[in-house]
Amino acid sequence: MTRHFLWLAVLLASPLLAAEPLSLNEARRLAENHAPQIAASRAQEAAAREMAVAAGQLPDPVLKLGVNNVPVAGEMAWSLVQEGMTMRQVGLMQEFTRGDKRQARADKASREGDLARISQRQILADTRRDATLAWLDVAYQESMRSLLEQQVAELRLQQQAAEAAFRASRGEQADVFANRLGIERAQDQLAQMQRDIAMARSRLARWIGDAAERPLDAPPPIAALDWQPQNLSEDAGEHPTLATQQGMVAVAEADARVARENRKPDIAVELMYGFRGPSYANMVSLNVSMPLPWDRANRQDRELGAKLAQLDEARARKDDMQRAYLSELRGNLAVLQNSRERLQRYDEVLIPLSRQQTEAALTAYRAGSGSLPRVLEARRMAVDAQMERQRIALEAARTWAQLNFLNPQEDQSSSALGAQP
Template sequence: MKRVLPWLALLLAAPLLAAEPLSLEEARRIAETRAPQIEALRAQEMAAREMAVAAGQLPDPVLKLGLSNVPTDGEMAWSLTQESMTMRQIGVMQEFTRGDKRQARADKALREAELAHVSQRQSLADTRRDTTLAWLDLAYQGSMQALLESQIAELHLQQQAADAAFRAGRGEQADVFANQLAIARSQDQLAQMKRDILMARSRLARWIGEDAERPLAPPPELKSQLQVHPALAESAEQHPLLASQQALVALAEADARMARENRTPDIAVELMYGQRGPGFSNLVSVNLSMPLPWDRASRQDREHGARLAQLDQARAQQADMQRAYRAELRGNLAVLDNARERLQRYDQQLLPLAQQQVEAALAAYRAGSGSLTRVLEARRMALDTRMERQRVALEAARAWAQLNFLNPQEASVSAAHGEQP
């Protein structure tokens, strides 16, 4: 039994040991292949394109069968051959919907297909962006956790030194308590950070499932990654959200055109053949029918007016969305530029100064001219500086993700589902 247990433990741990680090690129690829909302929008687009073909056709003809003028009393009651007016009828009726109206219906279905197609790009952009943000949150929170854990390990070693110095009469009891307080505060900060990591992992699992439990690869180098696509400002009109609103405007235009075409009624033609008794002639009838728009001002014109109002609404929303997008774009660019400047300041000034302060306080403590409290304060400030540097790096990475995962092209939408561009 003792020989079996190690092998059993090894088998249970094998999946974890075999798991390769999850890179940002792999996380995005997994999320794209597991995005059912994109597949749903593809099905919606296909359905709309099929409807566009059907909407452009004439209605099916109507077959009509009947009996006319059958006597119900007298010597010829219920006879189909003795009464001259009795007829067995067969006919066909066809409604001739005008070509402009059928084209308007087909155009509306095509606009719905285009909206579904653009929505696929928007859904893909949202999937990529949200997966990237969740991965970055988890990666940078993990790096901050590693910093804090290394600091706690160092504080424990320092605690042993403080205890030994106090027992030997070379230190103060206040230094022992100060170090214990620093350990407790750091452990509380670590517990809060572990909570944030669990929340970040759950957000990542929303997009990639159980792969979120894998260890993460190191975050990409910011100096090489914090570059905004050069055509970003010029491609604002192609942003999926703005393109979706443009597709909604086109759909509203198609609705308005349909309402305008509905103001003119269509004509239906009916051809009937009536068979009478042996001694009577058979008859043929042709009928024309059409609706009578006797109150067009209160019905058809009102519907047309409502569709025009909805078109105005869609255009106003489009203008507002364009303005909001440009403001968000400028804001993210400002955040990214500011974060770049701050990262340079941290790397060139703040981090070296914090390390120099720790070394100076530690040298003074070893020489007997400084206190352990000063060393702890210097170490705390150095850790806070490194942690803040990571937060600024995360802020820059988030702004970069917001800017660079906005506008997937047509080939990207197809490739996300294994199609050829």
């Protein structure tokens, strides 16, 4: 019997567990755990590390088997032992790639592995940022929807009062229609907000899957940035976006070194042993070969020139990216500071004033010296002020997310949260 009660309790509690609010930190962890791009980048890094080891080795030796000088006519035709010049040969050839060239190729593969490692940090940063942005969009838009729902509820109560006043000949029919028009406008805004929330949840589902359908926890307080803005210029090179550009420069430098080493030919040594007929002595041959760069100016030098030009391109792109990136960061810092100042103004001045205006208009209407349209206008302005405050808070939270997730480490836990804007 006890077991049945336990099963019943689990069944009754399961909907509640399924509806547990989704916090920002949990959404971020889900996004990190379900990011196939990170796994792909790790595989890319592993491949580059393996290639770095392989590139540093000598080429495999080449086994050679052959038959030389076989007669095709006469009494000894196709005989392998009667003709003194006929030999069955077995040989081994080894190309001795110079150590500097092998090291250059290994360094290039190693730099590609470093670049893949940096890409993991970039993907991790993008994943955390985009999942956070999607979660914030849903959370703040749902808070704005709550404001609209409160406005609709108040307008419905006001509608009942207006209709009662009109039936008692204490109000005008125009007030009834004005209030009803306000309800319909608020309902239209609410429908538009529902559309925006659905779209925001679909963006969140891209990162966390079905968990995006869960109700969200309240927006958490937004902490200070994980890095110090005063050290922006010094720390910028550590951010994955710029570190990726520096990694590309390193790969281009290694590629140019490989091209420079390719200008110098390698030597191949071949040892052959020839088996002759019983009446003849066996023979040994030793051959040394190397390519002749007779047109180096149009081949090897051109290849080196192309790699050096690509290196110049990589360096120029890095410098341009650094300027654009620093400019964008400074702009976002200015936006964040401005949003915080505006939020303070709304909290301390604009919202209290809109509430006082609404109360004054409502008091005048109840006393018979004010009109219902003035009350509705005051209510609309108060709700607009609160909605605008939420939009600014969302802008501040989005800017904070853009700035905060710039230089994550793979083992970095979710950022601590502090004071909410």
